[in-house]
Amino acid sequence: MATGGGYRNGSHKAPNLRNSSSFKSKLPPSNVRRSSPATLGGGAPSGRVRVAVRLRPQNAEELEADADFADCIELQPELKRLKLRKNNWDSDTYEFDEVFTEFASQKRVYEVVAKPVVESVLDGYNGTVMAYGQTGTGKTYTLGRLGDEDTSARGIMVRSMEDLLAKISPETDSISLSYLQIYMETIQDLLNPVNDNISIVEDQKTGDVSLPGATVMEIRDQQSFIELLRVGEDHRFAANTKLNTESSRSHALLMVHVKRSISDGDNDFSPENRSLLIANLRPPMLRKGKLIVVDLAGSERIHKSGSEGHMLEEAKSINLSLSALGKCINALAENSSHVPVRDSKLTRLLKDSFGGTSRTSLIVTIGPSPRHRGETASTILFGQRAMKVENMLKIKEEFDYKSLSKRLEMEIDKLIAENERQQKVYENETERIRLEAQKRVAEAERNYVEVLEEEKMKCQMHYMESIKMLEERWAVNQQKQNINGERSFLIQKEWDKGKGKAQGEENCLCICALVSEMKSVYLQHLFCAPEIQSRSFLNSFFDINTAASTEEVAELKSFLQNESRLRKTAEEEIQNLKSQLLKFSEVELMGDTGVSSFQQVLEEESRQKKKLEEEVRLLRSQLAQLSIEANQPRGSLNRGNSANPLLGLNSLSPLNHLRTRDGSDGERASITNLHEQVGLQKILSLLESDDASVRIHAVKVVANLAAEEANQEKIVEAGGLTSLLMLLRSYEDETVRRIAAGAIANLAMNEANQELIMAQAGISLLAITATDAEDSQTLRMVAGAIANLCGNDKLQTRLRSEGGIKALLGMVRCRHPDVLSQVARGIANFAKCESRASTQGTRAGRSLLIEDGALPWIVQNANNEVSLIRRHVELALCHLAQHEVNAKDMISGGALWELVRISRDCSREDIRALARRTLTSSSIFQSEMRRLRIEV
Numbered sequence: 055m056a057t058g059g060g061y062r063n064g065s066h067k068a069p070n071l072r073n074s075s076s077f078k079s080k081l082p083p084s085n086v087r088r089s090s091p092a093t094l095g096g097g098a099p100s101g102r103v104r105v106a107v108r109l110r111p112q113n114a115e116e117l118e119a120d121a122d123f124a125d126c127i128e129l130q131p132e133l134k135r136l137k138l139r140k141n142n143w144d145s146d147t148y149e150f151d152e153v154f155t156e157f158a159s160q161k162r163v164y165e166v167v168a169k170p171v172v173e174s175v176l177d178g179y180n181g182t183v184m185a186y187g188q189t190g191t192g193k194t195y196t197l198g199r200l201g202d203e204d205t206s207a208r209g210i211m212v213r214s215m216e217d218l219l220a221k222i223s224p225e226t227d228s229i230s231l232s233y234l235q236i237y238m239e240t241i242q243d244l245l246n247p248v249n250d251n252i253s254i255v256e257d258q259k260t261g262d263v264s265l266p267g268a269t270v271m272e273i274r275d276q277q278s279f280i281e282l283l284r285v286g287e288d289h290r291f292a293a294n295t296k297l298n299t300e301s302s303r304s305h306a307l308l309m310v311h312v313k314r315s316i317s318d319g320d321n322d323f324s325p326e327n328r329s330l331l332i333a334n335l336r337p338p339m340l341r342k343g344k345l346i347v348v349d350l351a352g353s354e355r356i357h358k359s360g361s362e363g364h365m366l367e368e369a370k371s372i373n374l375s376l377s378a379l380g381k382c383i384n385a386l387a388e389n390s391s392h393v394p395v396r397d398s399k400l401t402r403l404l405k406d407s408f409g410g411t412s413r414t415s416l417i418v419t420i421g422p423s424p425r426h427r428g429e430t431a432s433t434i435l436f437g438q439r440a441m442k443v444e445n446m447l448k449i450k451e452e453f454d455y456k457s458l459s460k461r462l463e464m465e466i467d468k469l470i471a472e473n474e475r476q477q478k479v480y481e482n483e484t485e486r487i488r489l490e491a492q493k494r495v496a497e498a499e500r501n502y503v504e505v506l507e508e509e510k511m512k513c514q515m516h517y518m519e520s521i522k523m524l525e526e527r528w529a530v531n532q533q534k535q536n537i538n539g540e541r542s543f544l545i546q547k548e549w550d551k552g553k554g555k556a557q558g559e560e561n562c563l564c565i566c567a568l569v570s571e572m573k574s575v576y577l578q579h580l581f582c583a584p585e586i587q588s589r590s591f592l593n594s595f596f597d598i599n600t601a602a603s604t605e606e607v608a609e610l611k612s613f614l615q616n617e618s619r620l621r622k623t624a625e626e627e628i629q630n631l632k633s634q635l636l637k638f639s640e641v642e643l644m645g646d647t648g649v650s651s652f653q654q655v656l657e658e659e660s661r662q663k664k665k666l667e668e669e670v671r672l673l674r675s676q677l678a679q680l681s682i683e684a685n686q687p688r689g690s691l692n693r694g695n696s697a698n699p700l701l702g703l704n705s706l707s708p709l710n711h712l713r714t715r716d717g718s719d720g721e722r723a724s725i726t727n728l729h730e731q732v733g734l735q736k737i738l739s740l741l742e743s744d745d746a747s748v749r750i751h752a753v754k755v756v757a758n759l760a761a762e763e764a765n766q767e768k769i770v771e772a773g774g775l776t777s778l779l780m781l782l783r784s785y786e787d788e789t790v791r792r793i794a795a796g797a798i799a800n801l802a803m804n805e806a807n808q809e810l811i812m813a814q815a816g817i818s819l820l821a822i823t824a825t826d827a828e829d830s831q832t833l834r835m836v837a838g839a840i841a842n843l844c845g846n847d848k849l850q851t852r853l854r855s856e857g858g859i860k861a862l863l864g865m866v867r868c869r870h871p872d873v874l875s876q877v878a879r880g881i882a883n884f885a886k887c888e889s890r891a892s893t894q895g896t897r898a899g900r901s902l903l904i905e906d907g908a909l910p911w912i913v914q915n916a917n918n919e920v921s922l923i924r925r926h927v928e929l930a931l932c933h934l935a936q937h938e939v940n941a942k943d944m945i946s947g948g949a950l951w952e953l954v955r956i957s958r959d960c961s962r963e964d965i966r967a968l969a970r971r972t973l974t975s976s977s978i979f980q981s982e983m984r985r986l987r988i989e990v
């Protein structure tokens with residue numbers, strides 16, 4: 055059928071041949087990614103149907119039958135032209151997209167006709183390769199040759215699949231196919247002939263057609279594809295016709311579906327990339343291309359094929375669908391508004407191939423025989439018309455949610471497995487660390503017990519040696535004292551009959567009694583008091599005592615030397631007097647003139663005596679002071695219960711002990727004597743003396759007096775507290791400040807005095823002293839004083855605001871256990887008052903101790919090796935924990951662990967029970983313990 059588009063005799067050029075030099079049309083590059091579904095297929099390029107013509111070589115029969123005829127076909131492949139001779143002098147010239155001579159190889163035909171279509175299909179377009187031509191002209195040869203014997207003879211189907219399989223990625227992409235034939239207007243499944251009436255389903259929205267009843271086979275390799283083609287071929291109806299012994303009487307359609315997942319390379323789920331990938335997660339693109347290879351039945355005219363009966367019906371049916379196809383192509387070529395697609399099954403199935411979105415290549419096959427010139431001309435015209443059909447290529451691309459979800463599921467499974475593995479590793483590691491820790495704790499405990507035993511032994515040895523040494527020295531001193539006592543007795547007897555007991559003897563007795571008392575106290579404490587078992591306590595005890603004893607003995611020695619010197623002088627004097635008396639008697643006998651000179655001598659003697667008495671009083675005061683100082687180390691023995699840093703436990707105080715034993719406290723008597731003789735007022739005035747030694751002696755005396763509860767009121771009434779505070783303020787001498795602080799600490803045991811101290815800015819003075827002092831004993835006194843003040847409920851806020859707690863905490867810089875135990879006592883006192891006030895509802899809010907930063911020190915020392923410190927701190931922790939408002943700070947500060955330890959391990963049942971009660975009654979502690987899986 056010649057149309058306006060074709061041309062003859064070289065005068066008539068086919069339209070739209072600008073691209074005819076190549077089968078390749080301009081398609082968007084395959085790697086262009088659409089940013090959103092809205093743009094899919096947007097800007098679709100036009101794609102004219104490409105048409106090539108292929109001439110079959112003459113077969114044996116033609117060689118013979120046509121020998122006498124001239125060739126009717128002349129090919130000009132370089133010009134892509136074909137000349138069809140009309141007669142000896144005239145021919146029609148047709149131009150195609152490609153012209154293949156009878157020598158054209160299968161490879162070249164594939165590469166020119168089909169390969170561009172196959173590549174488009176890989177890029178997500180639909181593609182059609184169709185062969186049209188008269189029976190026996192080589193359609194099946196061109197499309198369906200398997201090339202079993204000669205691989206170079208492989209047809210378009212085999213080569214297409216080879217290319218497809220080579221280009222896809224087996225992990226992400228897939229190829230599946232259906233193989234069908236249309237025979238007598240029914241669609242049959244060539245892969246499963248039982249399906250012999252497959253219906254066409256059309257998508258109302260898109261207009262896409264599909265064949266849900268057809269068998270779809272997935273292709274993984276070339277071999278399986280060849281097998282399927284063979285199966286299909288076997289089922290294809292073939293009938294002998296006059297024209298072709300193996301003529302295909304049906305239209306065969308191979309439908310290949312290619313699904314490709316387009317990844318932009320960001321699908322690396324490695325741990326480093328994972329979070330980034332998840333943040334920018336988007337599904338991969340899925341391109342769905344469909345390749346249809348159509349091997350049409352022969353297009354010959356019925357009369358020529360010699361069909362009769364059924365054959366005739368067959369031929370009619372074939373011609374019906376072919377003519378329907380021709381009509382559609384005509385309509386499309388002429389841009390007709392109506393395209394009769396629905397006229398046949400073939401045209402319905404090829405709806406997308408002509409005038410649709412597919413990239414279509416048509417190869418028209420012709421034979422060389424002039425006997426079939428008419429058929430050949432008709433075939434050529436069909437090709438010419440098809441060249442005018444324009445398709446609008448459209449990429450079939452969509453988001454591949456299914457594959458994304460599959461991949462994410464796989465990733466999740468991988469992560470779950472990984473997590474499980476890590477959890478197991480973590481559990482094993484935790485268990486290993488726990489066992490290791492248990493082992494170490496057991497080892498440390500063993501070591502500790504061993505070391506403790508060793509230290510205990512050492513201390514006991516040390517103690518025994520010290521006692522022995524003290525006994526020896528005491529024996530020596532006693533001997534000396536006895537001698538001196540006898541001498542003194544003689545002197546007194548001789549010198550002043552009936553004047554009372556010799557003071558020296560009294561002093562010696564005092565000293566002996568003191569030493570003996572010290573011994574008994576040491577022994578008593580060592581074997582009775584539990585805290586004496588502490589290693590550091592024993593160390594400090596012996597350090598202090600050894601130093602104190604040495605000092606004391608040295609002082610006693612010098613005192614005794616002095617005493618004996620004085621007595622020697624007195625003896626000499628008496629001797630002198632005696633001799634003078636003798637002389638005087640002699641002189642008296644001689645006359646009254648000697649009387650007056652004797653009186654003068656007596657007056658002189660009386661002056662001397664007075665002077666001696668003064669000196670004895672001074673010595674007595676020094677002796678009293680020495681006694682006090684000798685008592686100080688013993689005070690440390692009583693730290694366990696003492697609120698008084700100077701005296702320790704009152705019941706164990708040597709002074710008290712002596713008093714209760716014989717009721718004649720020699721030392722107290724001496725101080726009382728002094729106090730009575732000189733007067734408290736006088737002593738207090740000496741605190742302001744310009745003479746430093748007088749000041750020291752005076753403060754020592756006041757401190758000693760303040761240690762006695764009975765004197766405290768008198769001292770305060772006489773202004774002693776003010777004077778002592780003044781000493782803290784004015785004197786830089788650390789000894790003075792130490793003793794003054796000690797005295798203040800003693801006075802601070804009384805509630806009324808505590809208020810007075812606060813009223814006179816005593817806390818600030820104590821705080822300054824705490825900052826300046828370096829000596830541990832000074833710090834102990836100051837800490838003791840503040841600790842006493844901490845126990846007063848009324849003074850809490852003021853004490854804190856005037857820097858009391860800070861001063862207390864500042865003193866922990868000195869690591870001396872005596873100081874630390876006073877600090878701990880102060881903190882415990884303070885915490886107890888706070889707890890009481892909170893319970894009574896008189897205070898609310900966080901502990902001032904926590905506010906002032908005491909918690910870290912408390913937690914650090916909750917398990918201090920010195921039992922006294924530990925006890926105070928444990929109590930402080932229990933008091934703090936009684937109020938929910940402190941709970942969070944305590945948990946974050948690590949106090950919960952200590953409370954748990956106390957509730958389990960504290961040796962004192964009452965503290966243990968208190969800690970347990972506190973922990974179980976606090977909901978905050980309870981929930982934290984549940985979280986940490988701690989059970990009390």
Ligand SMILES: Nc1ncnc2c1ncn2[C@@H]1O[C@H](COP(=O)(O)OP(=O)(O)OP(=O)(O)O)[C@@H](O)[C@H]1O
Nearest residue numbers: 110111189190191192193194195298301302351352
């Ligand atoms: N280019 C060619 N070179 C060599 N032999 C060919 C060529 N084309 C076709 N033949 C041979 O011609 C014969 C007929 O070819 P083929 O069966 O492919 O024709 P057909 O067009 O498919 O016929 P039908 O429409 O009846 O199926 C076959 O024997 C085939 O081998």
